[in-house]
Amino acid sequence: MVNFFAKIFIKDYKNTNNPNIQLKYITLSGIIGLALNLILFIIKLTAGLIIGSVSIFSDAFNNLSDTLTSLLAIFGSTFSRRPADKEHPFGHGRYEYIASFLVSMVIMYVGYSLFKNAYEEIRNPSKAEFGLLSISILVFSILLKLEMYKYNHDLYKRFDSVLNDGVAKDSLNDVVATSAILLCGFLNQFIDFNLDALAGLVISVLVFKTGLDFAKDTISILTGEEVSDDIKGKITDIVLNSTYIKNYHDLNVHDYGRGKILASIHAETPYDLSILTIHDEIDRVEKEVMKKLHIELVIHMDPTYSYYDEEKTKYKTELLKINSINDLKQISWPAEILKRGGLVVIPTETVYGLAALYNNENAIRKIFEVKNRPLDNPLIVHIADFSDIYDLAEDIPEKFEQIAKEFWPGPLTAVLKRKSTVPDIVTAGGDTVAIRMPDNEITRKIISLSGPLAAPSANLSGRPSPTNPKDVLMDLDGRVEMIVDGGISRVGIESTVVDFTGEFPTILRPGFYTEDDFLKYYEKVLLDLSLKDKNQVPKSPGQKYKHYAPKAEMYIYDYNLENRIDKMKKDLESYKNQGKKVGILTFNEYLREFDTPYVKSLGSIKDTEENSRKLFSSLRDFDRYNVDIILAEGIKEENLGFSIMNRMKKSAAGKIIK
The missing domain is CATH 1.20.1510.10 (Cation efflux protein transmembrane domain)
Known part of the structure; x- marks a missing residue:
């Protein structure tokens, strides 16, 4: 009735x-x-x-x-x-x-x-x-x-x-x-x-x-009475299904009536992962409890165990945490692997790189095989000191030497005329070589012991670039001998690639540094045609092929789209009604607008550096959640936002809702 x-x-x-x-x-x-x-x-x-x-x-x-x-x-x-x-x-x-x-x-x-x-x-x-x-x-x-x-x-x-x-x-x-x-x-x-x-x-x-x-x-x-074992069991099932929560204690539930049940729990989390990583996972778990049980759960973090000490036993690849730049015994270990022709994953401020000695052609060939990377896609050579550049390049512009003093070490890759000492397999047969000096002291120390390293991003070709060791292991466990753990990458997207062989510098791949950063040295800075015209073939590593893509189909909602949040919410419900598991990538300011536990934050809409740092790790998390669809909020395309949108567009294979 x-x-x-x-x-x-x-x-x-x-x-x-x-x-x-x-x-x-x-x-x-x-x-x-x-x-x-x-x-x-x-x-x-x-x-x-x-x-x-x-x-x-x-x-x-x-x-x-x-x-x-x-x-x-x-x-x-x-x-x-x-x-x-x-x-x-x-x-x-x-x-x-x-x-x-x-x-x-x-x-x-x-x-x-x-x-x-x-x-x-x-x-x-x-x-x-x-x-x-x-x-x-x-x-x-x-x-x-x-x-x-x-x-x-x-x-x-x-x-x-x-x-x-x-x-x-x-x-x-x-x-x-x-x-x-x-x-x-x-x-x-x-x-x-x-x-x-x-x-x-x-x-x-x-x-x-x-x-x-x-x-x-x-x-x-x-x-006030004890909560039922059924409710406790449902809460703990969701909590313990988390990637990073190992155990829990002190679960308390307070019933204030229908639609207002509050709960708190102390969750055992790793002490050797970043607070941002743990916060994002806890936020996801709290949203899932609210969605499924209509209970407002607050999770208190108890950092009680080492994630890597436990995780590395599950993997075939050695995971090395170097505690100090002065620990030469630890640092010499990856350097020795590299010198004997092995592959080592190195941390940088941009993303993790899959490294081999630049002049060991057999080792370089392994990089292409491990990544399933096309041989016509050139590699970036990483150096430890500016003087290393003279062994790799010639006809170095005087202005570039001034630029290097300001931007190196850092997320800038310079394309210069190559010397014949650089193997063709590194440059894809071209007459230029891409060089950068990473802003990571431990990695530079490894390079100083081994020699310059050719290193693309440490992922399978086409996948999102890894910004932490866990993401490297998703793709390369058992394929490389060692991963050097440098924590979470500070920048989060690949370096800016600039061609300095012409009269004016040409940005081939946008990154942390933008046109304005170079205008004090040149009266104008050019953009590669492929950045404006999708029909042009890119000249830079990472731009030529499908790249940065998560497993799920991804759509970007243009920053200038009117009522884009309302449109995303409507499409979210539509996909959910079709039985799809939907991930949402948005800013802090709009997190609570979406009724799904699979929401990842890019950070504040006002902080493009945070957006850059979180992009690839968020796409990787969506892979872990096994979502079917990703609906992503676009970023304003200016300065660093232009570089971030360059990566997002490639992640979505150009599927943009305007």
């Missing part, structure tokens, strides 16, 4: 996971109960007066009192929907429990009144005359009360509504009471004893006990 009327009167009636929709169902059940009990009161009062039955007459007023329980249900559910305010920061959900307690009081009062009337009838008995009319009325009443019990019990089971539980129990009492009245009325026609009054007495005791038990249950909730 409630479901029928819900389709008519409740908007979004199918969204029964929403606490507000649940309360609307409860309100509707109260309104239906109010109408039905008034009908039963009028019918039974008429019948009781006609045939002179004290039990039917009492049952009529029992139904009248049931209208009060229906009013309380309406009152409780309506007030429970009121939003939180200054005086009630946790909302008004406990009105439902208060209303339930009042319902129990009404039930007990009815039981007392019925007992009193039945006792008087036993002392002063009267003969009730049962006929077809009275029997029909009582049977109709039983059927109607069974229906009321059914829909109230159903709402109790669906929404754990103590209010509907009380009304259901009261309806079942009425079924028992009316059935007893019907039976006693029939037997009274054959025996000379007032069974009608006796039935009323027994019924009154049952009604009173039901009210008393219900009052005790409601008081238990209001005074």
Whole structure:
């Protein structure tokens, strides 16, 4: 019955996971109960007066009192929907429990009144005359009360509504009471004893006990009781399914009524991952608990274990954490691997690089094989000191030497005329070589011990570049001998590649440094045509082929798109209705706009350096979540934002919603 009327009167009636929709169902059940009990009161009062039955007459007023329980249900559910305010920061959900307690009081009062009337009838008995009319009325009443019990019990089971539980129990009492009245009325026609009054007495005791038990249950909730093992289990299942949470303790749940259940838990997290990585994962878990359980969970971080000490036992590749630049014993280890022709993953401020000695052609060939990288895609050579450049390049412009003093070490790659000492496999047969000096002291120390290193990003070709060791392991575990752990990359996207062989510098690949950074040395700075025209073939590493792509299909919502957040929310719901698992990539300012646990933040919309740092790691996290679709908010294409959007467009294979 409630479901029928819900389709008519409740908007979004199918969204029964929403606490507000649940309360609307409860309100509707109260309104239906109010109408039905008034009908039963009028019918039974008429019948009781006609045939002179004290039990039917009492049952009529029992139904009248049931209208009060229906009013309380309406009152409780309506007030429970009121939003939180200054005086009630946790909302008004406990009105439902208060209303339930009042319902129990009404039930007990009815039981007392019925007992009193039945006792008087036993002392002063009267003969009730049962006929077809009275029997029909009582049977109709039983059927109607069974229906009321059914829909109230159903709402109790669906929404754990103590209010509907009380009304259901009261309806079942009425079924028992009316059935007893019907039976006693029939037997009274054959025996000379007032069974009608006796039935009323027994019924009154049952009604009173039901009210008393219900009052005790409601008081238990209001005074605070232990949360069910089922709820605890659901919370901990989601928490322990996290990538970085190993264990937990001190789970506390506080029930402030429907739609406002607060919980806190202490989660054991690694102490050797960045606070940003752990924060993002905890934020995702909290959102998933809210989405699935409608519980506001706060997770307290307890950094109790080493992530890498535990993780490295799962992998074939050696993971090396170098604690100090002065630890020559540790630093010489990767250098020796490189000198004997092995591959080592090195940390830089941009992304992690897959390194081999630049002049060892067999080792360089391994890089292409491991990455599945086309041989016509040149590599960048990394040096430890500016003097190394003279072994690799010639005809070095004087202005570049000035530029190098300002921008090296750092995220700048210079394209210069190559020397013949640089193998063709490094330059893809071209007459130029790309060189950079990374801003990572440990990596430069390794280079100083081994010699210059050719190093593209340490990922499988086409995948998002790795900015932490965990992301490297996703692609290259067992394919390389060692990964040097340098934590999280500071910049997060690859270096700016600039061709200095012409009259004016040409930016081949945008990065951390932009046109404005070079204008103090040149009167103009050029952009490679491929950055403006997608039909032009790029000249820079990482630009020629599909690149930076997550496993899921990705769409970018242009920064200038009107109402882009509303559009993203609409498309999110559309994909979810198709059964898709959807990831959202957005800014801090809009995180709470999206109803999905798979939301990753690019940082503040005002902080492009943070956006740069988080981009690739976020795309990698979406791979871990196994999402089907990624909806990403675009960035304003100016300065560093231009470089970030260059990577995002390639990640999405140019799928931009404008």
